[in-house]
Amino acid sequence: MTTTSEDFDRRTGPYRRELLAHCYRMLGSVHEAEDLVQETLLRVWRAFDRYDEERASLRTWLHRIATNACLTALRGRARRPLPADLVAPNPDPDAPMVVGEVPWLQPVPDALLDPATVVAARGSLRLALVAALQLLPPRQRAILILRDVLEQPAAAVAETLGTTPAAVNSGLQRARARLGAVAVREEQVAEPADPDRRALVDRYVAAFERADVGALTRLLTSDAVLEMPPVLNWYVGRERYGRFIARIFALRGTDWRLLSTAANGQPALAAYVRAGDLYVPHTLQVLTVTSAGISRNVVFQDRAVFAAFGLVPLPAAAP
Structure with missing residues (x-):
């Protein structure tokens, strides 16, 4: 098989965003995922002349190579929590706020992903689930993603990992049990209909820009989490969430602008x-919105995250 650069791009191009989502689930970092x-x-380019389409579809072969590249990259690395x-x-x-000196989980912009992937696999992209995946040993993580997200048969996963279908099934059971042990049920979040979700987020934005802590906390569930x-x-809890936001307004002032975006298949807000x-960019806030209200807000302050989402200083409007 003789392959030109144009032919290679034509055949692999449709899978690149899907590969990014796969590498992101494995690594928990959008920058590392792009590199992988x-x-x-x-x-793939180096091995393309040896690709046998009778043994595996191109999609399966690409994910096989991506999985092993990720496993190599994960050797000796700390997980991203x-x-x-x-x-x-x-x-x-x-x-007092205590900073943890660890590599943290990063969000992924929806804009970098295939819209079909975001819709079809939204549950597997949620921040809480990606964070839970990082709790698994890398090979168990790969097994769970390949079997439960990409829906590959055990035999194909076994070939990818150089093991047996029985070992894959055993690893899958252990991975599912580990996720169940940390009570991850993000794929079952009861989201409101899109118009209701947008309205709730719009109300949150308006309350935040008014620095109205009371209105803001009324939009939360009683057990809302702020990270x-x-x-x-x-x-x-609402009360602690509200007290912390009041602390931020006291420290940073009450003149804010929030812009809507999306991350991990979830609504997100860029807070300036x-x-x-x-x-100036202050945080990226990734919201979990349920029919009962906003149940979780993961707030990122990493400049690398700002860069991934294209967050740059904005001119203030003339008075």
Whole structure:
């Protein structure tokens, strides 16, 4: 099989965003996932003349190479958690903030993914589920993703990992049990209809921009969670959530602008705070919206996350 660059791009192009989603689930970092997609495509290019379409579909073969590239990259690396994976919730919203020096889980912009992937596999992209995947040993993580997300048969997964179907099925059982042990049920989140969800997020934006903590907390579920990597402090409940947001308004002022975006198949907000003649990026907030209200907000302050979402300073409107 003789392959030109144009033919290679034509055949592999439709799968690149799907590969990014796969590598992101494995690694928990959008930047590392992008690098691994490039590594995967380089490996594929070098081996393309040896590809046998009678043994595996192109999609299966690409995911096989991507999976093994990710497993190689994960050797010796620490997993990427969220604060709730490391410490208990903090009961005091006024406590000093403690920064954790670990590689944190990152969100992935929906704009980088295939819209069909976001819709069809939204549950498997949710931040809480991706964070839970990081709790698994890399090979168990790969088995769970290949079997439950990509729906590959055990025999195909066994060939990818150089093992047996029986070992794949055993690993899948252990992986599912581990996720069940941490009570991950994100794929079962009862979301409101899209118009209701948008309306709820719009009300949250309006309350935040007015610095109206009372209105903001009324939009939360009673057990709402607020996490803020790289800060280890995290909070549970409307009252603590509201007290912490009030603390932020006291520290940073009350002149904010929030722009809507999307991450991990979830609504997200880019929060900008006034600094002289500019509004500067302060956080990216990824919301879990249920029919009962906003149940979780994971707030990112990482400049690498800002870069991935294209968040740059904005000019303040003239008075």
